[in-house]
Amino acid sequence: xxxxxxxxxxxxxxxxxxxxxxxxxxxxxxxxxxxxxxxxxxxxxxxxxxxxxxxxxxxxxxxxxxxxxxxxxxxxxxxxxxxxxxxxxxxxxxxxxxxxxxxxxxxxxxxxxxxxxxxxxxxxxxxxxxxxxxxxxxxxxxxxxxxxxxxxxxxxxxxxxxxxxxxxxxxxxxxxxxxxxxxx
Numbered sequence: 717x718x719x720x721x722x723x724x725x726x727x728x729x730x731x732x733x734x735x736x737x738x739x740x741x742x743x744x745x746x747x748x749x750x751x752x753x754x755x756x757x758x759x760x761x762x763x764x765x766x767x768x769x770x771x772x773x774x775x776x777x778x779x780x781x782x783x784x785x786x787x788x789x790x791x792x793x794x795x796x797x798x799x800x801x802x803x804x805x806x807x808x809x810x811x812x813x814x815x816x817x818x819x820x821x822x823x824x825x826x827x828x829x830x831x832x833x834x835x836x837x838x839x840x841x842x843x844x845x846x847x848x849x850x851x852x853x854x855x856x857x858x859x860x861x862x863x864x865x866x867x868x869x870x871x872x873x874x875x876x877x878x879x880x881x882x883x884x885x886x887x888x889x890x891x892x893x894x895x896x897x898x899x900x
Contacts, residue, residue, distance in 0.1 A: 717733070717734070718733055719731075719732050719733075725745075725751075726741070726742065726747055727740075727741055727742035727747065727748040727749075728740070728741040728748065728749060728752060729752070731753075731758070738752065738753065739751060739752030739753070739755070740753050740754070740755070740758065741754065742754055742755075742874070745818065759791055759842075760789040760790065760791050762787075763789045763801060763827075764787040764788065764803070766827065767787045767789070767803060768785050768787040768805075770783050770822055771787075771805060771819050771822050772785055774818075774822050775819060778818070779877055780809075780811065780815045780818070780819065781809050781810050781811065782792075782807060782808075782819065783809035784807075784808035784809065785802060785806070785807060786805070786806040786808075787804070787805050787806075787820050788804045789801055789802070789803045790803070798839045801813045801828065801872060801899050803847060807819055811830050811895070825875075825895050825897050826867065826872055826895065826896045827894075827895050828863070828892065828895070828896070829891065829892070829893045829896060830861070830863045830891065830892050830893060831857055831858070831859050831861075831888070831889075831890065831892075832860075832861050832862065832863035832864075832879075832890060832891065832892045833859075833860050833862045833890070834881075834886065834887070834890035835872060835879075836886075839886050839890065840885055842886075842887035843859040843860040843887045844860050844892075846887055846888070847859045847860045848877065850888070859887060859888060859890075863892040864877065871898055872896035872898055872899065872900055873896060873897055873898075873899045874894060874895075874896045875894070875896055876894045876895050877892060877893070877894035878892075878894060879891065879892050879893075880891050
């Protein structure tokens with residue numbers, strides 16, 4: 717579980733797990749103090765760390781002589797309907813072409829956890845009403861996106877998907893979680 721506790725200054729907070737903590741804050745341009753990771757930076761950091769660990773774990777399990785991995789992630793919004801993550805993975809070590817290909821196949825998956833359109837019509841109506849406000853307070857997040865079709869229309873084949881409600885108000889808590897790979 718992750719918990720964020722607000723601090724007295726503008727949008728600053730402390731992000732805590734059971735054993736670690738770090739500072740979060742909005743950038744100065746958005747009224748914060750720029751004294752910690754912003755919300756979008758935390759998303760980028762989460763994906764970069766996940767990719768980095770997944771490649772290293774696979775290399776360890778397969779005995780691949782990987783010495784160093786550098787992952788970079790950038791989040792952008794090409795238009796009002798799309799959030800785009802771009803990433804690169806650089807590998808260092810005495811790796812054969814086959815080992816490099818195997819490790820890069822790991823980073824070719826899309827792992828997703830997203831708010832999305834609920835299956836029940838009454839909940840959908842509330843999601844449509846709340847999304848304009850939610851986008852402003854949730855860093856551009858949409859409650860009413862049809863995540864499955866969004867991912868498939870972006871050229872991915874879904875390998876695994878789970879849906880359901882988290883604790884909390886139903887219009888804000890219907891989630892999609894899974895993994896997908898680019899279609900050949």
